[in-house]
Structure formats: structure tokens, C-alpha cells
Amino acid sequence: MKSIRLFTTSSRNFKFLNTIKEVSKPPQSSSLEITRPIGLSKPVLLNHKLSDTYSLTNIIQELFGDQAKERRQKNLDYDLKHSPIYEAKSFENTKGKIFKPPISWFKQDKSLFFPDFIAKTLNGKQESLYDVLGNKYSIVRLFSSITGDKCTRSYFDYDGKDLYSKDYSTFQKQFPNFQIININMPTTWIKGIVTNLSLSNLKKIISPDRYNKYFILPMHILPPDIRTKLHCDNQCSGYIYILDSQGRIRWATSGYSTPEDLELMWKVVRGLEKEALRNESA
Numbered sequence: 001m002k003s004i005r006l007f008t009t010s011s012r013n014f015k016f017l018n019t020i021k022e023v024s025k026p027p028q029s030s031s032l033e034i035t036r037p038i039g040l041s042k043p044v045l046l047n048h049k050l051s052d053t054y055s056l057t058n059i060i061q062e063l064f065g066d067q068a069k070e071r072r073q074k075n076l077d078y079d080l081k082h083s084p085i086y087e088a089k090s091f092e093n094t095k096g097k098i099f100k101p102p103i104s105w106f107k108q109d110k111s112l113f114f115p116d117f118i119a120k121t122l123n124g125k126q127e128s129l130y131d132v133l134g135n136k137y138s139i140v141r142l143f144s145s146i147t148g149d150k151c152t153r154s155y156f157d158y159d160g161k162d163l164y165s166k167d168y169s170t171f172q173k174q175f176p177n178f179q180i181i182n183i184n185m186p187t188t189w190i191k192g193i194v195t196n197l198s199l200s201n202l203k204k205i206i207s208p209d210r211y212n213k214y215f216i217l218p219m220h221i222l223p224p225d226i227r228t229k230l231h232c233d234n235q236c237s238g239y240i241y242i243l244d245s246q247g248r249i250r251w252a253t254s255g256y257s258t259p260e261d262l263e264l265m266w267k268v269v270r271g272l273e274k275e276a277l278r279n280e281s282a
Contacts (some may be wrong), residue, residue, distance in 0.1 A: 028090035028234075031255075032099035038231055039112030039249040046117040046221050049126060091236035096151055096255030098239075099231045104251075105268045108275075111248035114140070114230070114241055117221055122203055122211035132181060132213055133245055137272050140241040142183045144219065148238030149184075154257040155240055155265055156180075165205050175269055177276035182214040185222065187235055242268060 090098070116130040132138075141152040156164035156171075163171040164180060171178070184202075206214065227233045230241075231254070242251040242265075251268045253261055 027086050027093060028098070029093050031094045031097040032231065034099050034102045034231070034252065037106045037110055037112045037249065038229065038252060039114055040226070040229060041112060043113045043130070043247055044115045044226075045130075046115050046223075046226075049118055087234045087236050090234055091147070094255065096147070096237045098234045098237050098254040099252075101253035101261060101264060102251060103264070105242070105272060106248075106250050108244065108248065108250070111244070111250055113247050114243050114249050115222070115226055116247060117215075117217060119215045119217040119221065121216070122199060122206075122214040123208075125212070127212055127215070129181070129183075129215065130247055133243060133247060134179075135245050136177055136179045137245065137250075137269075137276060138179050138181045138243045139269070140181045140183060140243055141238065142185065142232055142241065143238035144185045144187050144235040145238075147236055151238030151254070151256050152240055155253070155262060157257075158262060158266055168207070168210075175273050177273055178269060179213060180210070183217050184215065185217045185219050187219050240265065242272065244272070 114129075116128060118126050118128050121127045139155075141149075143149045143152055153164055156162060161167040161170055168180075171180070202214065203211065224233070230239075230249075231252070232239045237255050240253045241249050244250055250272060251265070253265060257265070
């Protein structure tokens with residue numbers, strides 16, 4: 001019994017020291033270089049319905065389940081490391097560019113996956129991301145803050161046009177095999193309430209036929225380990241992912257667009273538009 005207690009104590013000390021080690025890491029000082037595909041090795045459905053994460057069974061499992069303690073410890077380590085000060089300083093050091101975009105899009109057979117989820121959209125219904133993907137390529141905006149929203153919007157101010165909002169019809173004509181999907185990910189339930197109260201303002205920005213492509217995704221549905229794999233673990237910044245119809249991440253970027261990033265992204269979009277046409281004729 002004594003040896004068991006010693007083992008348990010040493011295990012707790014190890015976890016504590018590991019937590020201190022994570023917290024003491026300095027803020028990110030430079031942008032990550034993305035040279036290989038990012039994402040998950042296979043498609044993953046994070047939740048079968050939005051209410052799953054709020055059911056009594058799941059709450060009990062979260063509090064008392066066998067894996068709950070380990071998961072809570074990992075989440076605690078993540079939250080302690082990713083403090084508001086840490087993330088703000090990392091955003092400042094990298095000018096929002098948490099990672100730099102790859103120089104070209106990833107090949108279809110090498111690409112990794114973005115997770116699927118079910119969340120409320122602007123049309124008031126619960127939608128599956130993968131269902132919304134349909135048979136198109138999607139430019140996905142993922143953000144949790146006003147700065148993140150502005151970061152991702154900057155990629156659509158192109159060639160003197162606002163391809164996200166005012167000139168969306170131009171975007172559709174030039175790239176008929178593409179669509180824009182929004183994932184607004186409030187960091188807390190309070191921010192979630194504020195977001196829900198501002199839905200009427202959000203609806204003024206885009207046309208009704210795009211409401212089902214604007215998700216309000218509670219952050220806890222996208223757990224820390226997956227956010228780390230997607231490199232979207234700084235809430236101050238915003239992220240762009242270009243997905244194909246199978247949910248594979250073909251290209252990605254973060255932060256405010258530079259002139260070079262802007263040209264690169266639309267070069268990628270043009271290239272994948274041609275890929276879509278080749279697939280149609282094959």
C-alpha cells in the first residue's frame with residue numbers, strides 16, 4: 001500500500017511540474033513555418049448534436065468518468081499556458097501571423113482532415129459542417145475575437161473588391177466551385193450570449209442563402225488537442241482554411257493578410273478551381 005501511495009504522489013508531482021513547465025514557456029516569438037499538411041489523419045465527428053455536450057449523462061461523465069481527470073488536467077495545462085497575456089503577446093510578436101501559409105496547396109492524396117461538427121447557424125438550425133461542404137471547395141474563416149474576424153476578412157479585400165460581402169456575386173462568378181464558410185467560435189458562454197444577441201447585425205452582412213454557412217461553434221466542442229493540430233490555438237488571431245468537398249485541408253493561413261499572402265491565396269483558389277473543373281470532366 002505504501003508503494004502505491006508513493007507512486008500516486010510522485011505521479012501527481014510529475015503532473016504538477018509538467019504544468020509549471022508549460023506555464024513558464026515564453027510567448028511565441030516568430031511565425032511557424034507550415035511545410036507539411038496539417039489537420040487530422042481521418043475525418044472526426046466531434047458531436048452528433050449540439051445538445052450532446054449539455055446532456056445530464058455527458059455532464060456526469062465529464063465530472064466522474066474514467067478519462068475525465070486526465071482530460072481536465074490537459075485542458076488546465078492548455079488554459080494556463082494560453083493565458084490572455086500569453087496569447088496577446090504572441091499575437092503582437094508575430095503580428096498575428098501565428099503560422100505562415102505553405103507556398104502552394106497540398107496534394108489531394110497527402111492532405112489531412114478538418115474535423116466535422118454540428119452547431120447552430122444563422123438560419124437558427126443545427127447544421128453539420130460536412131453537409132454544408134457539399135460538392136464545393138470552401139474557404140473557411142475561423143475566429144474567436146474581433147481581431148480574428150478582421151484578420152480573416154482582410155483576405156477578401158482583393159483587386160479593389162470586397163469578395164466576402166458587397167462583391168460576393170463577383171466571387172461566385174469567378175469561382176463557381178467555391179463557397180465561403182464562417183466559424184465564429186466564442187471563447188466563453190458569456191461571449192456566446194453576446195454573439196447570439198448580435199445575430200441580426202451579422203445577418204445584415206451576408207445574404208440569406210449564406211446563413212446556413214455561418215456557424216456559431218462553442219469553443220469546448222473543438223478541444224485543445226485538435227486546435228493544436230490545426231494551429232488555431234491563439235484566440236487573438238484568425239485563421240483561413242481551404243477545404244475540398246471531403247473535408248481535407250488543402251491550404252491554410254493565419255493573421256492579417258500581407259500583399260504576398262493575398263496574391264498567394266487567390267492563386268491557390270484559381271488553381272483549385274481548375275482542379276475542380278478537371279475532376280468534373282474526368
